[in-house]
Amino acid sequence: MDATTGIDEGNERFREAVVTADSAGMPRLYTRDAVVLPPNGNAVLGPEEIEKFWATAFKAGITDARPVTTEVIRMGDYALEVGECTVLAGAKVLDRGKIMVLWRREDRAWKMHRDTWNSSLPLQA
Amino acid sequence: MDATTGIDEGNERFREAVVTADSAGMPRLYTRDAVVLPPNGNAVLGPEEIEKFWATAFKAGITDARPVTTEVIRMGDYALEVGECTVLAGAKVLDRGKIMVLWRREDRAWKMHRDTWNSSLPLQA
Helix, strand or coil: CCHHHHHHHHHHHHHHHHHCCCHHHHHHHEEEEEEEECCCCCCEEHHHHHHHHHHHHHHCCCCEEEEEEEEEEEECCEEEEEEEEEEEECCEEEEEEEEEEEEEEECCEEEEEEEEEEECCCCCC | CCHHHHHHHHHHHHHHHHHCCCHHHHHHHEEEEEEEECCCCCCEEHHHHHHHHHHHHHHCCCCEEEEEEEEEEEECCEEEEEEEEEEEECCEEEEEEEEEEEEEEECCEEEEEEEEEEECCCCCC
16 A cells, blocks of 8 residues: 555544544554654653543543645655644634654554644744 | 764754854755744745744744754665754753654755654643
8 A cells, every 4th residue: 555545544544533532542543662742741652651642632622633644755664744733622723733744554554653743823922 | 874873963063053043054954845844833845944944043042952862763865863852042941842853865964854843841821
């Protein structure tokens, strides 16, 4: 499967997991030794921490996250995705931001291996 | 030159450019079609915008930025760096954050191709 299709599928599964608040399913979208680098916190390492991270996000009220890919740079079994993402709590836009994700082929799927993002909105004074 | 050495050299040149507020020299540390994804703003595309971005950062008072590499994933002519960075304004720590940079070999050096970061500090209420 080519990287762009694999990343599209991964993002679709990611969005489904967010919409259904499926924190238990989240680690399967990531490689076994994945790292998440969220804003305003420390790096999140491996399946257990990743599940906990997303459980906390869903408890905080996130109901949807809509990633849009703007670029894929293929590098063998890796691919870097650059894109944008809108995060919602019900009808309210919590954040609009930029994403940068290193994907890797694992178990015949493309999975997130290093995942980071930041807000495109100005800092609140 | 191996990626880790090239990235170390690139980061050393980056830090020198920050300490000397050399915004005009900044684009040479990036590939010709580099993209910077800074927090709280839009993507910054290409040499002219990159120079302007750093000029604004230096005017805002940044006097030092100290990147520390924690991981390098080599992928042919590309390498992904994950690390941390402390940003100073004189003696004051402006920010401590996490960095994720895709480097690429260009003109016999390793240069930043996609550059993003975010703060590890909690959001101010």
